Amino acid sequence: DSGVTQTPKHLITATGQRVTLRCSPRSGDLSVYWYQQSLDQGLQFLIHYYNGEERAKGNILERFSAQQFPDLHSELNLSSLELGDSALYFCASSAGQGKETQYFGPGTRLLVL
Amino acid sequence: GENVEQHPSTLSVQEGDSAVIKCTYSDSASNYFPWYKQELGKRPQLIIDIRSNVGEKKDQRIAVTLNKTAKHFSLHITETQPEDSAVYFCAARKGVGNNNDMRFGAGTRLTVKP
Numbered sequence: 001d002s003g004v005t006q007t008p009k010h011l012i013t014a015t016g017q018r019v020t021l022r023c024s025p026r027s028g029d030l031s032v033y034w035y036q037q038s039l040d041q042g043l044q045f046l047i048h049y050y051n052g053e054e055r056a057k058g059n060i061l062e063r064f065s066a067q068q069f070p071d072l073h074s075e076l077n078l079s080s081l082e083l084g085d086s087a088l089y090f091c092a093s094s095a096g097q098g099k100e101t102q103y104f105g106p107g108t109r110l111l112v113l
Numbered sequence: 114g115e116n117v118e119q120h121p122s123t124l125s126v127q128e129g130d131s132a133v134i135k136c137t138y139s140d141s142a143s144n145y146f147p148w149y150k151q152e153l154g155k156r157p158q159l160i161i162d163i164r165s166n167v168g169e170k171k172d173q174r175i176a177v178t179l180n181k182t183a184k185h186f187s188l189h190i191t192e193t194q195p196e197d198s199a200v201y202f203c204a205a206r207k208g209v210g211n212n213n214d215m216r217f218g219a220g221t222r223l224t225v226k227p
Contacts, residue, residue, distance in 0.1 A: 002156065033215065043157065043202060043217040056214040090156065100145050100206055102215065104156040 003027065004093050004105035012111045018079040021108045025072055025093030031055075032074040033102060034066055037088040049074055050096055081112045115140040115207050119218025126193050127226050134221045136203035137185040145206035146179060146186050151220075152199045160201075161188070193225045 003026035013019055025032050034046040036059075045058035049068035060066075063081075068074040078085060088109050092102040116139040126132050138146075147162035163170045163177045163186065170177050174193075179186040190197055203218040 002158075035217075042219040043204075045215055045217070048214065058214065058216070101147065101159055101162065104149075104158070106156050 002103040002105065004091060004103050006089075006091050006105035006108050008108060009106065010109050010111075012113065013081060014113055015081055015083060017081050017112075018077065019081065019110065021076040021078070021089055021091075021110075023074045023076070023091030023093075023105055025074070025091075026103055028095060029093035029103075030072065030096040031094045031102075032068055032072070033092045033094075034060075034074070034076050035090040035092065037090060037107075038084075039087070041087075043090065046076070078110070083112050086110055086112045115143060115205055115214060115216040117203060117205050117216045117218045119203050119221060121221060122219065123222045123224070125224045125226065128193060128195060130193055132188075132190045132193050132197070132223055132225075134188045134201055134203070134223070135185060136187070136205075136218050137183075138205040138216075139184070140205070140207050141181075141184065143184075143205040143207045146177070147204050147206075148175075148177060148188050149202045149204065149217075150199045151202065157202060190223075193223075195225050195227050198223055198225045 005024045007022045030051045032049045035043045046060040048056040066076045088107045090107045091105045094102045119136045144165040149157035150160045151157040176189045200220045206215045
């Protein structure tokens with residue numbers, strides 16, 4: 001157990017819908033990262049937040065957005081969902097301030113029908 | 114942005130043999146290179162990492178080497194065991210301070226045959 005939690009574990013929805021994925025980082029970690037992993041694919045970096053501020057953006061679609069709240073948990077919002085958005089979404093956290101090791105949560109498996 | 118290439122995509126070895134996975138990166142500003150192991154249906158877990166001021170790091174049967182000039186780094190697993198079977202990802206981090214942009218390779222599926 002990495003100490004990073006994600007909810008829900010599984011999510012089934014329809015095309016055109018909107019969902020919110022939630023992540024709680026390890027206690028004391030200030031950085032949160034979001035990744036997308038499609039079937040048998042690698043990890044695509046989406047976005048990085050540090051202490052509430054967006055710090056780096058990867059291959060995140062405009063239909064996707066994220067935020068990190070004052071209590072440091074983060075949410076990833078996916079809207080106008082398409083079949084191709086079906087994937088495993090991982091959140092990771094790190095301490096920040098030079099400590100880069102990222103610890104991954106168990107992931108949320110999203111299925112868009 | 115950073116581009117990380119990883120080879121091979123699949124690797125099959127006999128138990129007890131060594132396995133080597135290689136990655137190259139494009140951005141010379143990258144300064145941190147972790148390796149993750151992901152078992153089927155589970156989260157990626159860090160197995161070893163190296164920073165750009167170090168050329169080699171070893172942890173029991175696992176070692177990582179970094180060649181900054183050539184911009185490549187490798188994972189070496191010796192005396193492989195069936196439980197080493199998993200997908201391995203390399204990654205390169207470009208960033209300063211708390212601006213982290215971590216890019217992952219496409220992964221290597223390692224199978225260790227008993």
